[in-house]
Amino acid sequence: MDIFLQQILNGLVLGSIYALIALGYTMVYGIMGLINFAHGEVVMVGGMVTVTVVSALLGMGINLPALALILIGVMVAIPACMLLGFTIERVAYRPLRNAPRLAPLITAIGVSIVLQQLAILVWGRNYIPFPPILDHDVVEIFGASITKLQVSIVVLCFVIMTALLVVVEKTKLGRAMRATSQNPAVAGLMGVNVNTIISTTFVIGSALGAIAGLMVATNYEQVHYYMGFMIGLKAFTAAVLGGIGNLGGAVAGGILLGIIESLGAGYIGDLTGGFLGSHYQDIFAFMVLIAVLIFRPSGLMGEKMADRA
Amino acid sequence: MAEVLLKIDGIVKRFGGLVALNQVGLTINKGEIYGLIGPNGAGKTTLFNVLTGLYMPDEGSFTFDGTNLFRAQPHVVVGTGIARTFQNIRLFKEMTALENVMVGRHIRSKAGALGAVLRDKGTRAEEAAIRAKAQELLAYVGISDVADEFAKNLSYGHQRRLEIARALATEPKLLALDEPAAGMNPRETEELKALMEKIRASGITVLLIEHDVKLMMGLCDRIAVLDYGKKIAEGVPEVVRKDPKVIEAYLGVAHS
Amino acid sequence: MTVSVTTTPPANGKKVLGFLASAIILAILPFVVGNAFGNSWVRTLDFALLYVMLALGLNIVVGFAGLLDLGFIAFYAVGAYTFALLGSPHFGIHLPFYITLPLGALIAACFGLLLGTPVLKLKGDYLAIVTLGFGEIIRIFLNNLNAPYNLTNGPQGVNLIDPVSVGGFSLGKTHEFFGISFNSVYMYYYFFLALTVLVVIMAWRLQHSRIGRAWVAMREDDIAAAAMGINIRNIKLLAFALGALSGGVAGGLFASFQGFISPESFGLLESIMILAMVVLGGMGHIPGVILGAVVLTIAPEILRDVIGPLQMATFGKMIVDPENARMLLFGLALVVMMLVRPEGMWPSKRRKAEFDDAKKGH
Numbered sequence: 001m002d003i004f005l006q007q008i009l010n011g012l013v014l015g016s017i018y019a020l021i022a023l024g025y026t027m028v029y030g031i032m033g034l035i036n037f038a039h040g041e042v043v044m045v046g047g048m049v050t051v052t053v054v055s056a057l058l059g060m061g062i063n064l065p066a067l068a069l070i071l072i073g074v075m076v077a078i079p080a081c082m083l084l085g086f087t088i089e090r091v092a093y094r095p096l097r098n099a100p101r102l103a104p105l106i107t108a109i110g111v112s113i114v115l116q117q118l119a120i121l122v123w124g125r126n127y128i129p130f131p132p133i134l135d136h137d138v139v140e141i142f143g144a145s146i147t148k149l150q151v152s153i154v155v156l157c158f159v160i161m162t163a164l165l166v167v168v169e170k171t172k173l174g175r176a177m178r179a180t181s182q183n184p185a186v187a188g189l190m191g192v193n194v195n196t197i198i199s200t201t202f203v204i205g206s207a208l209g210a211i212a213g214l215m216v217a218t219n220y221e222q223v224h225y226y227m228g229f230m231i232g233l234k235a236f237t238a239a240v241l242g243g244i245g246n247l248g249g250a251v252a253g254g255i256l257l258g259i260i261e262s263l264g265a266g267y268i269g270d271l272t273g274g275f276l277g278s279h280y281q282d283i284f285a286f287m288v289l290i291a292v293l294i295f296r297p298s299g300l301m302g303e304k305m306a307d308r309a
Numbered sequence: 310m311a312e313v314l315l316k317i318d319g320i321v322k323r324f325g326g327l328v329a330l331n332q333v334g335l336t337i338n339k340g341e342i343y344g345l346i347g348p349n350g351a352g353k354t355t356l357f358n359v360l361t362g363l364y365m366p367d368e369g370s371f372t373f374d375g376t377n378l379f380r381a382q383p384h385v386v387v388g389t390g391i392a393r394t395f396q397n398i399r400l401f402k403e404m405t406a407l408e409n410v411m412v413g414r415h416i417r418s419k420a421g422a423l424g425a426v427l428r429d430k431g432t433r434a435e436e437a438a439i440r441a442k443a444q445e446l447l448a449y450v451g452i453s454d455v456a457d458e459f460a461k462n463l464s465y466g467h468q469r470r471l472e473i474a475r476a477l478a479t480e481p482k483l484l485a486l487d488e489p490a491a492g493m494n495p496r497e498t499e500e501l502k503a504l505m506e507k508i509r510a511s512g513i514t515v516l517l518i519e520h521d522v523k524l525m526m527g528l529c530d531r532i533a534v535l536d537y538g539k540k541i542a543e544g545v546p547e548v549v550r551k552d553p554k555v556i557e558a559y560l561g562v563a564h565s
Numbered sequence: 566m567t568v569s570v571t572t573t574p575p576a577n578g579k580k581v582l583g584f585l586a587s588a589i590i591l592a593i594l595p596f597v598v599g600n601a602f603g604n605s606w607v608r609t610l611d612f613a614l615l616y617v618m619l620a621l622g623l624n625i626v627v628g629f630a631g632l633l634d635l636g637f638i639a640f641y642a643v644g645a646y647t648f649a650l651l652g653s654p655h656f657g658i659h660l661p662f663y664i665t666l667p668l669g670a671l672i673a674a675c676f677g678l679l680l681g682t683p684v685l686k687l688k689g690d691y692l693a694i695v696t697l698g699f700g701e702i703i704r705i706f707l708n709n710l711n712a713p714y715n716l717t718n719g720p721q722g723v724n725l726i727d728p729v730s731v732g733g734f735s736l737g738k739t740h741e742f743f744g745i746s747f748n749s750v751y752m753y754y755y756f757f758l759a760l761t762v763l764v765v766i767m768a769w770r771l772q773h774s775r776i777g778r779a780w781v782a783m784r785e786d787d788i789a790a791a792a793m794g795i796n797i798r799n800i801k802l803l804a805f806a807l808g809a810l811s812g813g814v815a816g817g818l819f820a821s822f823q824g825f826i827s828p829e830s831f832g833l834l835e836s837i838m839i840l841a842m843v844v845l846g847g848m849g850h851i852p853g854v855i856l857g858a859v860v861l862t863i864a865p866e867i868l869r870d871v872i873g874p875l876q877m878a879t880f881g882k883m884i885v886d887p888e889n890a891r892m893l894l895f896g897l898a899l900v901v902m903m904l905v906r907p908e909g910m911w912p913s914k915r916r917k918a919e920f921d922d923a924k925k926g927h
């Protein structure tokens with residue numbers, strides 16, 4: 001039983017990070033119908049910048065409490081990622097808004113490759129460990145253990161996601177975003193500045209990405225130029241799982257995927273009689289993705305799209 | 310008594326909670342021009358999509374020329390002999406007019422991937438026959454001169470005719486036309502009318518949706534009227550025209 | 566203007582001359598290249614041919630049928646592993662290539678159907694993501710199927726794969742004809758060239774056939790295509806299967822040519838590279854796709870040779886690792902190309918028309 005609970009807890013931590021990243025995918029997809037392939041790289045840059053800043057501060061002999069150091073790091077990472085997201089949209093996506101669907105997808109892949117390579121230029125190819133300032137205090141819950149750090153990751157994710165939902169549902173900006181995602185042309189006629197809204201969406205998504213980057217960095221205690229790829233892919237899966245374009249769905253999909261993955265990795269050995277081991281963890285995301293798209297293409301919380309003839 | 314070609318009964322089609330077609334039944338006889346009219350949103354196009362296999366009906370029965378087509382796939386429906394056009398023209402825009410019609414021959418030809426690669430004698434002969442038949446059909450609807458133009462570059466009237474030629478290429482027993490006269494000027498409408506008479510004379514039954522009630526009254530042998538997903542009248546134009554339910558539906562008395 | 570010419574146009578003098586000229590150029594190309602730049606460049610030519618085959622296979626799926634496939638490399642992997650496992654010391658099985666190559670292609674085609682069936686209803690970006698996931702699943706399995714039973718030898722890959730050989734005649738060895746000595750890379754060049762020509766003919770004939778027309782129709786409007794009697798499910802599966810088939814052949818050739826394969830060769834980046842060949846070349850247009858494959862195989866090799874020395878000459882030291890610079894340029898090329906010329910370097914008239922429409926805003 002405690003193994004089961006342990007996997008659920010692990011899944012929850014992983015899942016809330018997925019959810020945070022999935023929000024970035026789903027917001028952009030909802031508004032422009034584009035898979036922003038480069039979003040995973042924004043997460044990576046967020047993690048990299050945070051680690052760099054924290055290391056630099058420590059290197060200068062500034063011995064603030066760990067929390068303060070991390071806070072300063074992420075305060076640098078957030079604007080950096082926002083600027084990055086803004087630039088990506090302006091340079092790579094905006095000129096292609098009317099082009100056939102394939103074109104922005106290819107540029108997105110191109111941007112993703114460019115960002116990875118730039119990251120290699122700046123930070124090198126090796127794993128960079130998170131500076132040893134992290135607290136490893138453990139909380140015991142019914143025989144399962146979770147670090148305080150992980151608890152704060154989950155709590156912070158939920159606070160941020162709630163804030164985002166409030167913004168989108170209750171504010172004027174949110175209304176403009178929803179209008180644009182429904183019908184950009186009409187939203188434009190109604191006085192919504194569509195370009196501004198799209199830029200804003202990218203900027204907000206990137207800010208969430210930066211925070212997610214910090215979380216990945218602290219959770220795995222290392223960063224790497226390629227770290228954005230797999231987690232980005234899984235977060236996208238989470239977004240699809242929840243019904244792409246649906247913010248609540250992205251959150252639910254992220255957490256569900258995290259838990260499925262953890263449980264899967266924990267039990268796959270028993271299920272297959274030892275034939276497959278936990279290194280197959282990564283295939284669960286794809287299996288889930290394929291299964292969802294086959295049986296419920298609009299996702300768990302998406303609306304059923306009427307086939308128009 | 311005329312020979313029945315198409316018969317549907319008790320057709321129900323729901324979209325979520327909305328009942329788009331409610332127990333619709335009708336029969337179309339061989340060789341007639343059968344009209345389907347009704348106010349906007351009455352379910353005409355939905356019924357059309359059910360009859361051509363694009364929508365799966367939820368309940369009812371559907372037989373065509375002795376074959377059960379209830380919930381059949383579109384290509385099966387076409388194979389059995391129903392071909393259609395679309396209200397908002399759906400040609401293959403980046404194919405030439407000729408190629409569009411050649412696509413219509415797909416179901417009446419059978420060369421597979423192997424034949425395509427080997428280019429054996431049979432395949433070449435079939436391909437030549439497809440091309441010849443397509444050219445013949447372009448001439449039949451009167452647009453031979455634009456055979457090698459991309460479909461999207463054709464005039465509106467030519468696009469409508471091309472859609473009909475493409476549908477005829479499938480060798481239908483029933484040709485279903487969804488608002489073929491929409492957006493046409495009176496002269497084009499007259500020409501279209503002549504084309505439909507010609508098609509009927511060649512032995513093909515015609516099913517027609519149209520807003521232009523005057524055109525329908527003059528052209529159709531029998532007419533069915535849909536309103537709110539239900540059939541409210543069926544019969545020869547003179548009778549349908551005087552049916553109080555039809556007048557009500559069109560004048561909107563009952564709806565206000 | 567006639568876009569599709571189904572019947573072969575009458576061969577006129579100019580055409581025959583052009584054909585002869587290109588045949589002669591292709592025949593002597595390895596010698597010119599080999600003498601001028603060394604045998605490693607002939608090897609690059611071999612790879613260019615391999616990628617042409619691979620890109621033409623993907624072009625069936627993406628270009629002809631309009632199905633965005635980001636996991637195409639999986640079929641390449643299946644073909645390569647089939648060839649390797651049945652012709653290497655790993656299992657001690659040494660079947661001849663004329664059995665393993667078709668078998669690999671066939672198994673790859675089955676995987677094509679396996680992928681195609683569940684994704685029949687998916688379109689566009691969703692299809693792209695699922696195929697990407699499929700590619701990753703295959704790679705993860707190849708990486709891990711070394712325990713408990715060692716099927717793939719895991720990350721170490723399979724070594725000492727048999728070269729293509731008939732009787733005692735092996736393409737892996739140097740042979741002498743007419744007093745000229747042909748190194749293994751030359752032997753493979755002619756073998757690959759023959760197969761590439763075959764693949765080109767097959768692709769061209771498919772495109773200009775009843776099947777090819779059905780693919781275009783489906784790509785442009787699948788509902789109208791269904792309403793014209795095209796069985797969308799079958800025609801889609803056929804595209805997946807045929808694309809996978811050619812991917813499988815190319816994979817088998819890759820395994821025999823390289824003599825060594827590992828899961829690393831079959832990552833997402835490879836899938837993207839092949840897709841880039843198709844898209845940057847000119848989707849759906851065979852000459853464009855060939856051009857795309859050749860340029861994207863040769864250009865990075867040239868860069869590899871140029872970037873390092875250039876930096877040494879200008880700055881006196883390495884500033885940017887050449888591999889890094891190469892990939893950076895590749896990424897930038899993807900972005901710039903899509904912004905400047907989204908229809909590709911050498912698009913077909915049909916495709917050009919689509920993009921011209923898009924530029925006008927509709």
